Amino acid sequence: MRTVWCMVLYFFGARAKITQTSSLVLKEDENATLKCSQNYNHDYMYWYLQQAGKGLQLIYYSYGTNQDYKGDVHIGYEAKRLSQEEFCLNIVSVKKNHSAVYFCASSLVGHVNNDRLFFGTGTKLTVIGKNDEIIPPAVAIFSPSKQEIQQKNKATLVCLASGFYPDNLNLVWKVNGVKRTEGVGTDETSTSNGSTYALTSRLRISAQEWFNPLNRFECTAEFFKNKTLEPIHKFIYGDTGCMLTKExxxxxxxxxxxxxxxxxxxxxxxxxxxxxxxxxxxxxxxxxxxxxxxGTSSKYCANSPLSFGQGTHLTVLGKNDEIIPPAVAIFSPSKQEIQQKNKATLVCLASGFYPDNLNLVWKVNGVKRTEGVGTDETSTSNGSTYALTSRLRISAQEWFNPLNRFECTAEFFKNKTLEPIHKFIYGDTGCDIxxxxxxxxxxxxxxxxxxxxxxxxxxxxxxxxxxxxxxxxxxxxxxxxxxxxxxxxxxxxxxxxxxxxxxxxxxxxxxxxxxxxxxxxxxxxxxxxxxxxxxxxxxxxxxxxxxx
Structure with missing residues (x-):
C-alpha cells in the first residue's frame, strides 16, 4: 500500500514541503542547531552547504530514523534523525568560516545521486566576532516617480534598509496587511558601505493602486538580533491624486x-x-x-606586484535578441532620514533594460562623485528585463541648496557604442510646501x-x-x-x-x-x-x- 501511495505522489505531481530555520546570527564559539522537517514521510533526507562562490556540498544524509551518514564536509558538524519527519544539524562552537547557506532536502525513494530532491528555502547562518556589535537597519520608503506614472501608468516604490550589521537581512512587502510577491524585486546581495551594509527592494504597482489613499504599502525589514528575528516596519499610504505642488x-x-x-x-x-x-x-x-x-499753509614593471584594471564586462546575446535601453528615475531623499540623521540619500533606479550590462555614475554639479555612493553589485531580474539601483548619500546642507545639480548617468552599451542616459534633479530650497x-x-x-x-x-x-x-x-x-x-x-x-x-x-x-x-x-x-x-x-x- 505504501508503494502505491509513493507512486501516486511521484507521478501525479505531489510535492514535499520542506520547512527549515530561515536565518541565524551567532557569535564565535556559540552552538548552532539548524532544524528541518518534511511533511510527506520521505525516508531520505539531506543537509547541504553552500558557501559564497561555491556549489552545494553534502554534509550529512539519512535513510531513516536514527540512520545518519557522513557526507563530503562533515568535520565540525553533527546530525540527528530523531524521527521520520525531522532531521537536525548541529554545529559545536561555530567559527566565521561556518557562515554560509545551509539547505535541507528530502527524496521519495532511491539513492542520493539518482533521486529527485525537494529543497527547502535555506538557512542563512552568519557568524560574527565575539565583540562585534549588531546594528539594526534604518528603513525608509521612497514614493514613486511622477515621470514614471505619467509615461508608463506604473508606480515603483523603493524600500531602502541601510546602516545595518551583519549582512543578514530580509525585506518583505505587504499591501493592506497582505504579503505581496508579485512585482517585487529585491537585491540578491547587500551593498557594503564601509563597516555596514545596505539593501534595496522595489515594489511595482499600477498607478490606479497608488492613487488610492486607503491603500497601505508596508516594507518590513526582518533582522536577526539577540537570537530572535526582530521586524522593523515602515509604511506609507497611497496618494490622493491631488498633491499640493509648487505650481x-x-x-x-x-x-x-x-x-x-x-x-x-x-x-x-x-x-x-x-x-x-x-x-x-x-x-x-x-x-x-x-x-x-x-491762515498760513505749512509744508518726507617584472618583479613588481601586478596592477589590475577594473575589468571588461562582455555580454553575448542571441542573434535575434533585442537590446532594450533602461528607464532611469531619481528619487528624492526621505524627509524622515533628513530630520533624524541630518543626511540625505538619493536613489537612482534604472529599470526595464536588457541585457544585464549597465553602469550607473553619479555627478554633482558636473563633477563625478564616488564618496557616499553605493551601487548594487548585480542587477535584479524582472522577467525578461533587469533593474539596477544606486544610492548617493550626502549631507542635508548639500541637499538644501537649490543651486546643486545631482545627476545620475546610466552608461548602456547599444549599437556597439556606449550610450549615456542622463537624469538629474536640483537640490531643495529648504522650504517644502x-x-x-x-x-x-x-x-x-x-x-x-x-x-x-x-x-x-x-x-x-x-x-x-x-x-x-x-x-x-x-x-x-x-x-x-x-x-x-x-x-x-x-x-x-x-x-x-x-x-x-x-x-x-x-x-x-x-x-x-x-x-x-x-x-x-x-x-x-x-x-x-x-x-x-x-x-x-x-x-x-x-x-x-x-x-x-
Missing amino acids: SYLRHGNSMKLTYLILCGKAFLYAVLVCALMWTVKRFYVMLIVAGNS FRENYQRTATAGKFVYIMLIFKSILYGIFVFGMMLWYKRLLLDPVLFDIFVSDLNECFECIDSKFADDTKLGEVASMLEGCANSTVRPGETRELVKKELYEVQGGQMKSPSPGEE
Whole structure:
C-alpha cells in the first residue's frame, strides 16, 4: 500500500514541503542547531552547504530514523534523525568560516545521486566576532516617480534598509496587511558601505493602486538580533491624486495677491469717498471759512606586484535578441532620514533594460562623485528585463541648496557604442510646501481681509461721526466757531498740497474769488450773525456794542 501511495505522489505531481530555520546570527564559539522537517514521510533526507562562490556540498544524509551518514564536509558538524519527519544539524562552537547557506532536502525513494530532491528555502547562518556589535537597519520608503506614472501608468516604490550589521537581512512587502510577491524585486546581495551594509527592494504597482489613499504599502525589514528575528516596519499610504505642488502653491499665492490688491483698491475707494465727503463739507462752508478766517499753509614593471584594471564586462546575446535601453528615475531623499540623521540619500533606479550590462555614475554639479555612493553589485531580474539601483548619500546642507545639480548617468552599451542616459534633479530650497503652510497662508489672508473690513467700518463710523458733529455745530454757535477755525486750517493744508496737481485748487480759487466778489469784508460778520440767528430760530442774542 505504501508503494502505491509513493507512486501516486511521484507521478501525479505531489510535492514535499520542506520547512527549515530561515536565518541565524551567532557569535564565535556559540552552538548552532539548524532544524528541518518534511511533511510527506520521505525516508531520505539531506543537509547541504553552500558557501559564497561555491556549489552545494553534502554534509550529512539519512535513510531513516536514527540512520545518519557522513557526507563530503562533515568535520565540525553533527546530525540527528530523531524521527521520520525531522532531521537536525548541529554545529559545536561555530567559527566565521561556518557562515554560509545551509539547505535541507528530502527524496521519495532511491539513492542520493539518482533521486529527485525537494529543497527547502535555506538557512542563512552568519557568524560574527565575539565583540562585534549588531546594528539594526534604518528603513525608509521612497514614493514613486511622477515621470514614471505619467509615461508608463506604473508606480515603483523603493524600500531602502541601510546602516545595518551583519549582512543578514530580509525585506518583505505587504499591501493592506497582505504579503505581496508579485512585482517585487529585491537585491540578491547587500551593498557594503564601509563597516555596514545596505539593501534595496522595489515594489511595482499600477498607478490606479497608488492613487488610492486607503491603500497601505508596508516594507518590513526582518533582522536577526539577540537570537530572535526582530521586524522593523515602515509604511506609507497611497496618494490622493491631488498633491499640493509648487505650481499649485504659486497659483494659490497669485490668487491671494490678487485678492489683496482688490481689498487695497476697495480701501482706496473708501478713502476717496471720505475725501469727497470732506470736500463737500468744505464747499458747503467755504464762504464762511474764507470770510471769517485766514491762515498760513505749512509744508518726507617584472618583479613588481601586478596592477589590475577594473575589468571588461562582455555580454553575448542571441542573434535575434533585442537590446532594450533602461528607464532611469531619481528619487528624492526621505524627509524622515533628513530630520533624524541630518543626511540625505538619493536613489537612482534604472529599470526595464536588457541585457544585464549597465553602469550607473553619479555627478554633482558636473563633477563625478564616488564618496557616499553605493551601487548594487548585480542587477535584479524582472522577467525578461533587469533593474539596477544606486544610492548617493550626502549631507542635508548639500541637499538644501537649490543651486546643486545631482545627476545620475546610466552608461548602456547599444549599437556597439556606449550610450549615456542622463537624469538629474536640483537640490531643495529648504522650504517644502505642506498643507499646514498653505492653511497658515490662507488663515493670514482671512485675517487681512477681516482687518480691511474693520478698517472700512471705522471709515463709516468716522463719516457718521462727522455728520453728527456737523449737526451739532449748526445748533451750538460756540462749537461752530471752533469747528470753523479748525476746519479752515485743515482745508488750507489740503489746498496747499493738492492745488498744483488737481482741479481742486482751481475750484477753491474760483470759490474764493466768488466770495471776494460778492461779500465785502465789512459785511462778513453781519452775514455770519444773520445765518446763525436764522438757524437758532430767532433766539440768538444780539451782541452788545462792546462785544463787536
